[in-house]
Amino acid sequence: MRDRLLILSVFIVASCGLAYELIAGALASYLLGDSVLQFSSIIGTYLFAMGLGSHCSKYVKEERALATFIDVELLVGLIGGLSALFLFLVFAWANAPFRTVLYALVVICGALVGMEIPLVMRVLNQRKTAFADIVSRVLTFDYMGALAVSLLFPLVLAPKLGLARTALLFGICNVGVALWTARVFRRELVNPVHFYLRGGIVLMLLGGSFVAADRLTAWSEKAIYGDEIIHAETTHYQRLVLTKWQDDLRLYINGNLQFSSRDEYRYHEALVHPVLEKQPWTRKVLILGGGDGLALREVLRYPQIESVTLVDLDPAMTTLFSTSAPLVALNKGALKDKRAHVVNEDAGQWLEKDNGVFDAIIIDFPDPSNFALGKLYSVPMFRLVNRHLAQNGLMVVQSTSPMHAPRSYWSINKTLEEAGFVTTPYHAYVPSFGEWGFIIGAKQAGYTPPTAYRLPMKFLDTESTRQMFFFPPDMHKVDVEANRLNNQSLVHYFEQDWSRVLR
Amino acid sequence: MELTRRKVLQLGLAAGAGMALGGCKLLQLGLNIKGYWPGMLEGHLLRGNTQLPAPSVERKVGVAILGGGAAGLFAAWKLVRGGRKDVLLVDGPEFGGNCAAGALGGLAHPRGAHYLPLPSLESRHVRELLADMGVIERDAFTAKPYFDERVLVHAPEERLWVDGRWQEGLLPRTGMDADELKQQQRFLDFVAGLRDKTGSDGRRVFAIPLVLSSTDPQWRALDQLSFAQWLKREGYTAPGLLWYLDYACRDDYGAGSAQTSAWAGLHYFASRGGHAANAEEGAILTWPDGINPLVRHLAAALQPAQRLAGMAVQVTDAGKAVHVDVLNVLSRKVTRLIADQVICAMPLHVAAHVVSDLAGLGFDLHRHGLPHAAWQVSNFLIDAFPQEPVEHPLAWDNVVYGSNSLGYVNSTHQLIRQYKPESSVFTAYHAFANEDPRAVRARLEHASAEALYEVAAQDLQRVYGWRWRQHVQQVEITVRGHAMSTPAPGFLGNPGLAALRALDGRIRFAHADLSGLSVFEEASWWGNQAAEALL
Numbered sequence A: 001m002r003d004r005l006l007i008l009s010v011f012i013v014a015s016c017g018l019a020y021e022l023i024a025g026a027l028a029s030y031l032l033g034d035s036v037l038q039f040s041s042i043i044g045t046y047l048f049a050m051g052l053g054s055h056c057s058k059y060v061k062e063e064r065a066l067a068t069f070i071d072v073e074l075l076v077g078l079i080g081g082l083s084a085l086f087l088f089l090v091f092a093w094a095n096a097p098f099r100t101v102l103y104a105l106v107v108i109c110g111a112l113v114g115m116e117i118p119l120v121m122r123v124l125n126q127r128k129t130a131f132a133d134i135v136s137r138v139l140t141f142d143y144m145g146a147l148a149v150s151l152l153f154p155l156v157l158a159p160k161l162g163l164a165r166t167a168l169l170f171g172i173c174n175v176g177v178a179l180w181t182a183r184v185f186r187r188e189l190v191n192p193v194h195f196y197l198r199g200g201i202v203l204m205l206l207g208g209s210f211v212a213a214d215r216l217t218a219w220s221e222k223a224i225y226g227d228e229i230i231h232a233e234t235t236h237y238q239r240l241v242l243t244k245w246q247d248d249l250r251l252y253i254n255g256n257l258q259f260s261s262r263d264e265y266r267y268h269e270a271l272v273h274p275v276l277e278k279q280p281w282t283r284k285v286l287i288l289g290g291g292d293g294l295a296l297r298e299v300l301r302y303p304q305i306e307s308v309t310l311v312d313l314d315p316a317m318t319t320l321f322s323t324s325a326p327l328v329a330l331n332k333g334a335l336k337d338k339r340a341h342v343v344n345e346d347a348g349q350w351l352e353k354d355n356g357v358f359d360a361i362i363i364d365f366p367d368p369s370n371f372a373l374g375k376l377y378s379v380p381m382f383r384l385v386n387r388h389l390a391q392n393g394l395m396v397v398q399s400t401s402p403m404h405a406p407r408s409y410w411s412i413n414k415t416l417e418e419a420g421f422v423t424t425p426y427h428a429y430v431p432s433f434g435e436w437g438f439i440i441g442a443k444q445a446g447y448t449p450p451t452a453y454r455l456p457m458k459f460l461d462t463e464s465t466r467q468m469f470f471f472p473p474d475m476h477k478v479d480v481e482a483n484r485l486n487n488q489s490l491v492h493y494f495e496q497d498w499s500r501v502l503r
Numbered sequence B: 001m002e003l004t005r006r007k008v009l010q011l012g013l014a015a016g017a018g019m020a021l022g023g024c025k026l027l028q029l030g031l032n033i034k035g036y037w038p039g040m041l042e043g044h045l046l047r048g049n050t051q052l053p054a055p056s057v058e059r060k061v062g063v064a065i066l067g068g069g070a071a072g073l074f075a076a077w078k079l080v081r082g083g084r085k086d087v088l089l090v091d092g093p094e095f096g097g098n099c100a101a102g103a104l105g106g107l108a109h110p111r112g113a114h115y116l117p118l119p120s121l122e123s124r125h126v127r128e129l130l131a132d133m134g135v136i137e138r139d140a141f142t143a144k145p146y147f148d149e150r151v152l153v154h155a156p157e158e159r160l161w162v163d164g165r166w167q168e169g170l171l172p173r174t175g176m177d178a179d180e181l182k183q184q185q186r187f188l189d190f191v192a193g194l195r196d197k198t199g200s201d202g203r204r205v206f207a208i209p210l211v212l213s214s215t216d217p218q219w220r221a222l223d224q225l226s227f228a229q230w231l232k233r234e235g236y237t238a239p240g241l242l243w244y245l246d247y248a249c250r251d252d253y254g255a256g257s258a259q260t261s262a263w264a265g266l267h268y269f270a271s272r273g274g275h276a277a278n279a280e281e282g283a284i285l286t287w288p289d290g291i292n293p294l295v296r297h298l299a300a301a302l303q304p305a306q307r308l309a310g311m312a313v314q315v316t317d318a319g320k321a322v323h324v325d326v327l328n329v330l331s332r333k334v335t336r337l338i339a340d341q342v343i344c345a346m347p348l349h350v351a352a353h354v355v356s357d358l359a360g361l362g363f364d365l366h367r368h369g370l371p372h373a374a375w376q377v378s379n380f381l382i383d384a385f386p387q388e389p390v391e392h393p394l395a396w397d398n399v400v401y402g403s404n405s406l407g408y409v410n411s412t413h414q415l416i417r418q419y420k421p422e423s424s425v426f427t428a429y430h431a432f433a434n435e436d437p438r439a440v441r442a443r444l445e446h447a448s449a450e451a452l453y454e455v456a457a458q459d460l461q462r463v464y465g466w467r468w469r470q471h472v473q474q475v476e477i478t479v480r481g482h483a484m485s486t487p488a489p490g491f492l493g494n495p496g497l498a499a500l501r502a503l504d505g506r507i508r509f510a511h512a513d514l515s516g517l518s519v520f521e522e523a524s525w526w527g528n529q530a531a532e533a534l535l
Ligand SMILES: Cc1cc2nc3c(=O)[nH]c(=O)nc-3n(C[C@H](O)[C@H](O)[C@H](O)COP(=O)(O)OP(=O)(O)OC[C@H]3O[C@@H](n4cnc5c(N)ncnc54)[C@H](O)[C@@H]3O)c2cc1C
Pocket: B066, B067, B068, B069, B070, B071, B072, B090, B091, B092, B093, B094, B095, B096, B097, B098, B099, B111, B112, B113, B114, B115, B116, B117, B310, B311, B312, B313, B345, B346, B347, B350, B354, B375, B376, B377, B480, B483, B484, B510, B511, B512, B513, B517, B518, B519, B520, B521, B523
């Protein structure tokens, strides 16, 4: 009977052991992205730590084997159980040491879990069960436990309970095993009451956290994104997270803020109208990027515009922004407008094969944070765009921040010039981004900013426009290289500029 | 196309075991692997004593160019540009030769040469071509021409896999000790100093084209020993550096540093030094299909009537004209060209079987022939990119430290895309260096799919492990038994080559073999020389 109990605890212990490993892997890939890498490195580390643990177990004295097993169970329950919650909080409040804490936890949990099975075997062995029989029975239950969890975790636990509470649940199981073992073997333990007491405290702690977990994770997710998440989706290309707090909707792509509904009008008015106000003859417009439909919304306000082609890579993005009610309200259904033509294709590829010519081109690409995105801000790319621009047309490019990333901003300006554009740089203050930069490109000189707008604007007027085109001394032009595909200086500038700003 | 040619050859001309091997065959290994042995059947044909039909047509031409590789096509382009219309080009077995290209799943890929360094100031002929193509946009003959950025290799250019991790650049640095790094720096400083060095005759010591280099005996003495010997003599012992230099020799010459002349080994590092107004030092030019666009541009200068399909089987100087018998392998017809001038742009080991009395012209294959390296160019069509670390994304050229292979190149690297495309072709290069070339060739003729695949995928499997195979859709392996002459010690003074370079009669030669080392600049230089002499 007691042996059977120990075997049953092996089953539970094995389930818990695998569960912590899966939870750590899932958490890492959820928070850090790049799931294959995260998962495999977490699992590798965990297995390695288990090896360490089982090695260490041999230093436990024979007579202490049972007591140590119970202690280890309590510790696994406590640390493993709180691991996910703790990691959420660490990620939310202190971004930098997250990886260190994660791996430290994985190593500790792994080492403790690694001690469990060898200890159980020794306890059983002391009780004179035939050794070969023990090994096979223990291993059978070990693997069965693993199978059970590997199915339960993705199908039931993670979706129903969430990562934090799943971990707590397994922690409670571990403590249960500890308490049960202590009770059944109480006669062999020197002081069983100590174990009951410790177990009770840990159990209360875990139980309390289980109840409060929801509030705690919501609070920590809020700390990550600031607000409650109303939609999260990992598409073929990127991770989209939509948050909401009161009337503030925010979109994050791969963790980077794309807009806040509170002040996006500033960004999009500044992006669109300095071009379109000056071109009352505009009939055909091209938007590259901008799958949220917000620039499109501004463009469609001009009744004379006949067609707008919007090229955005990610169909999930344009679908989300043409179906979700709050988002459709935000972009005024722009993506479903009869004049809008949405194309889901890589912009470079589309430009290479299309030969349409447009009166205005609006470029709202992601920032040049890696070599692939850096290519979008290159002489050949801008030349390609140039071929699609009417002789008297205007183009505008979102160009990072002349305040926070001055070298990136002026490098884009230089690249545009080298691609044959006469440029006019300007900037606008968007509270959720800071001072943001744009550059207008034309085939000939002579662009002057608008002094008034025919359409009603929330942000733009004569004075705010004048200020947009004025560069105070702290935003003066810096001398930098154009972005050459051969070395992509822009990507280096961007990295360096922002690493200076962020601590 | 290759398949039908092979069929015809098998049915029509060939008897004997050798024939069944060549051309193109489908090999199976659960994977779709296609093997391709360009020129092999034709080579066997010339060497065997196959009875050829008598000429059925005669045709008079001004200049007959025999060979559609870089050298022959350059000559043709130059002649047409110079106003000559009476030109006829005979392609031979493979259009483009070592600059050939193919396609898998609609994606173009190289079957040979894959890049061109920024041309040196001496390489005016290459600059002229690049300007004509629009690749050089302005200032073609200045120190810093302005290039079309689409073909300047995009960052990140290269990375090296050292002990399970990537590093930037090909000189191994990760985990190397201070002495190693010091020796690397010493070597780099030394070759940097060589770039502007001139010999006693006032010429650059290491120029490209090679024949413009100084003949100063002090420097030429370097040709008497192997690169490995020279490195030893100069006290270079660092294993990382020595591996890298051996890699460089294999990559450029198809032979290891112990089989390469020290002069040639240094030439690789000291001769280039071209610059661009809009790229970093040492940048290179590349296209998805390697440098095949260069030969395609050259060929576009010719009208269809200026080309004749087939291969030269006999070239005889008949006094007033040269008679060239051209066999059309498909129709089995032989056309006799009566040519005022002939530019022989086929490899010299082929010319030795085609040109009557080549030895009489000064080149005796047995005495003067340089060793030939065998190469294998393996193209993998993949339907998804393998996972790469964020801090070291896939580069254009990806090399494995310590490997005896040459790494792999991504054919879609130059695309301007926000995300990687759905599919791509990876090209893995392998030169069979540090082995007896004859033994290699004998083995390659009968190589099984498994054997070829093993060689092809070795670096990829080292890097990506078992996951690599999952991504692969199709494989095409080009085997080049006689890919290139290798610059063994003593090659500079080879009298047979000197004799052919100096020919000024009705028959001239134009081929990279004349230089003794095989790069596009050298091949095209000889095409340019031959054409200029006839303009
Ligand atoms: C795998 C590989 C990679 C390389 N990579 C590079 C590189 O990256 N950069 C670089 O600069 N160089 C590179 N090279 C070298 C470069 O490709 C060669 O130097 C160059 O292409 C040689 O051109 P060629 O015209 O002299 O000779 P070949 O390419 O040998 O051309 C000979 C031509 O003669 C024809 N021919 C043969 N027999 C006959 C006949 N009987 N009658 C008529 N015609 C005949 C053939 O069809 C062929 O078209 C590489 C070579 C190889 C093999």
